[in-house]
Amino acid sequence: MDVMDKLKILTDAAKYDAACTSSGVDRRGSGGSIGSAVSCGICHSFSADGRCISLLKVLLTNVCRYDCRYCVNRRSNDVPRAAFTPRELAELTIQFYRRNYIEGLFLSSAVLRDPNYTTEQMIRVLELLRNAYHFAGYIHAKAIPGTDPDLITRLGRLADRLSVNIELPSQQSLSLLAPDKKKEAILSPMQQICRQTEENQSDRGRYSSAPSFAPAGQSTQMIIGATPDTDHQILQLTQGLYSKYHLKRVFFSAYTPVAEDPLLPALNTKPPLLREHRLYQADWLLRFYGYRAEELLSDAHPNFHPLLDPKADWALQHPEFFPVEVTTASYETLLRVPGIGPASARRIAISRRQSRPNFTHLKKMGVVLKRAQYFITCGGHTLLPLTLSREAVLRSLISQQGVQWLQDQQAFTGEQLSLFPASAGLLEELSSCLPLSN
């Protein structure tokens, strides 16, 4: 089998892994090596599904001993199998890197023989890249659950980022759908990587020659839509992972059916892209806007609003917080206004030291006034007269696609309603804010 066929098979097998950022570490090049890294990451291309191509994302092999029911590479699935030799993969990486196609390598693998053996093969590839080819670009390696701690340490010395896939949001679904992967086998490498990256950060602060261990930190991934877990459960798990393991990112991958199975959604189920999008929006709110998971969702409202993003939803449910006076409010308070993000809030805070902003200035600074106008005052004045209906506010916060979806719902009621556990009352309220056109 030549390199082209192997590349096709092993790229196809790896593409459902959502993580592909090349961010997190700044590393200047040096004379004897090839490569550097920038902490903001660089997108080298975008695939036809709109996702960033930044790394060469492949499996070392798709020959797997496990039989996880949602996975295309599971033992019982009849697909072509292939494996790269370490030299082939290293050479491919370097040739792509030289031509500026990629920032580096994203290496994962199916479990060949056992986790330790597989990890040793991955370490061989990375050692070849770092030591023989003197590669100083970005490497993201997947740690296989169940691997020995010593091998994880060796892997972390060579890679920039490590990740262990959480796979599924609850232990129950994990034991049903992926019985070979035990919860402890997943969490204990995460704990080890968290501890070692933090120890390493303080070591490198004290000793300049300390070898680095996963300087870009740790991330994880879970599959959305394969199990009946609610958004509330997923978001709480995400918040817990950030606080306990100090992850850099949690990735959500919308479940794409690859197999017929009584425990999984039907083969013709569309991937829950809107749900994945809402979870990423909520993830951003947790990390950059200072929200807590409890503020966004609760047991009474366990799922995200289909038409409103989580921030707008929170704003409508908390009218006591508004209006916010733009000239005096703190940065954290400004972040809570729909239409104001970290960049606009920062610009407002900087320029109001020099002069008083007005609404024209706010618009030029990047504030989305169409959304924010209902929630802010500037020098005591609002942009619009105060007699506003809730419907008017709701209409301005729903996106164009949301309006289209709602009109489709009005025309065609039926099974689609079950996609979102929205109450009849909610849909009525939303319908009332649309113009009466059919």
Next chain:
Amino acid sequence: MFTPVELIYLCEDSYEGFLSCVFESFLKKERPENILSENSPQLVLLPSRRIPADSARARRVEAFLPRCLGLSLYRLIQYSYLSCFPQKELYMLMLIQETYEHRSFNLGEEPLHSLYACVRRLERETQHLKGFIRFTDYDGYLVSVIHPQNYVLPLLAGHFADRFPQENLLIYDAEHHAALSCLQGQCELFPLESLALNEVSSPEQQIHTLWKEYCRTVAIEGRLNPPAQRNLMPMHFRKDMTEFEKEVR
């Protein structure tokens, strides 16, 4: 302090030329109606004055600017000059004069708003190009052709020289007829009217095919989204990118 006059400055097409105009405006305490390049084909109805580039005057202005503006605004001026904003010289002069006079600024007002916007576009294009530039190996030399809207070569030099210290690179800017060469980490910028390239060798073609196949395979069929792809990767970059080049024969 600066009286607006109905006059057009014609300056040389260089940073030194611009700095000489700044010197002239401070000397005469005036603000011209517009600053145009002396080679510009634009028809001017107002009286114009040609300002020759003077290196002594330019050096004095260059020493004065960081003190007057502060480091962040000085950087803004330097970067604005690289951008493709048509009235950049006039706005840069306005910024210098206003900061000298009033010492305060509002990010929502001209000229700062426009200058920040055009520098943001410049930086965004640079960031795009750091990822979208594709090199082709011609006998050990890595060559790339780009068509940027802004003059980004000075901003790309450091990144690529640092990343490939042992390679020999050439990036040709076909819009501005300039080239950047990084030979073993040493960079040089020089004008280049045109670049003729040989046919791509067969081993090189194989690597191109591998990359095209990779890009095609990595997309998930159930999530195809060409509008998102177009939004994140504007169409005008694609003509220089390997994965979008037409199949050879």
